[in-house]
Amino acid sequence: MCALVALFHALLDPAYRPLVAELMTGLAAVTHDTLRRGCTRKSLLSSFASLLSLEYSSSFFSFAVIMPIYYVVFILSGAAIGSPVKGRSTRITQGSAEALLFALIVGYIIPTVCMVILQDITTTALWQGYPIIMALAQFVYLVIRPSHDVESGHATIQAMYGLIFVTSAIFHVYYTWPLVFDIQEFQKVLVPQLALSKRPLSLPEGVAAVIQWDAVFGIGSTLLMTFWFAQSVKEMVLLLVWHVLSSVVFGPGAAIAGVLLFREARLNSLEDKED
Helix, strand or coil: CHHHHHHHHHCCCHHHHHHHHHHHHHHHHHHHHHHHHHCCCCCHHHHHHHHHHHHHHHHHCCHHHHHHHHHHHHHHCCCCCCCCECCECCCCEHHHHHHHHHHHHHHHHHHHHHHHHHCCHHHHHHHCCHHHHHHHHHHHHHHHCCCCCCCECHHHHHHHHHHHHHHHHHHHHHHHHHHHHCHHHHHHHHCCCCCCCCCCCCHHHHHHHHHHHHHHHHHHHHHHHHHHHCCCHHHHHHHHHHHHHHHHHCCHHHHHHHHHHHHHHHHHHHHHHHC
16 A cells, blocks of 8 residues: 555656546546445445445556456446336435535545645545545435435436536646647657657656556546447437547546436436336
8 A cells, every 4th residue: 555655646746737637537427426326225335335345446456457347247237227227226315415425525525635736645645545535424424414305316416427527627628738739748648658668767657657548448448338328329429429529628537427417317307207
């Protein structure tokens, strides 16, 4: 863990701020969706276990290795649905949605902001435990405000996906767009290299080289997973166009959040009809 913290801390070099911004917003969408799925289950324990195993497996092995495996299991289990399925609840109460919002702010946003701004080894180490912080924050909120209400929390969930979308778009425009006018810097910061460098790399450069491939396979597999939400060939084509255009203009985190927001809206509208 100490070596992991030291390596991740090296990535906070200001030169690689665009890479960190893209990675953090993409990870926010993935983490939020993982915890959101657990909110429809009767026991929060399974939700916590899923989040912790996913995030810590990604930390110790590789985001690029774990995410494709996770999504294969996710799809084969039948959980990758874009609309309600008879006998499987997708409804989320307002109390559970508020707990998820509290967990996102306290467990992910605040630790991430502190890590990036303070650039202190302690805050970097604490950030590695954000899955535990999120799980505990959600648990504490539900203890204080038990989720016994019948009011739907879909609007709150959509607002959170909207927050992730807007945040990703702002960071993408601020950090990534300027790199378009400097191709060499763009390739250095965001594009993974196919060949080994002929010169010795500094620690930040070496860590960035690994994280770039991690992001390509980790976030890329998430984008591919969303195609299982499509209910027709037309929707698959629209998803492909959306992912290409939105990833370029708004960033991959926004592309993922946008699809999840649409899926949440569909789940909500169909449940309203059933009610």
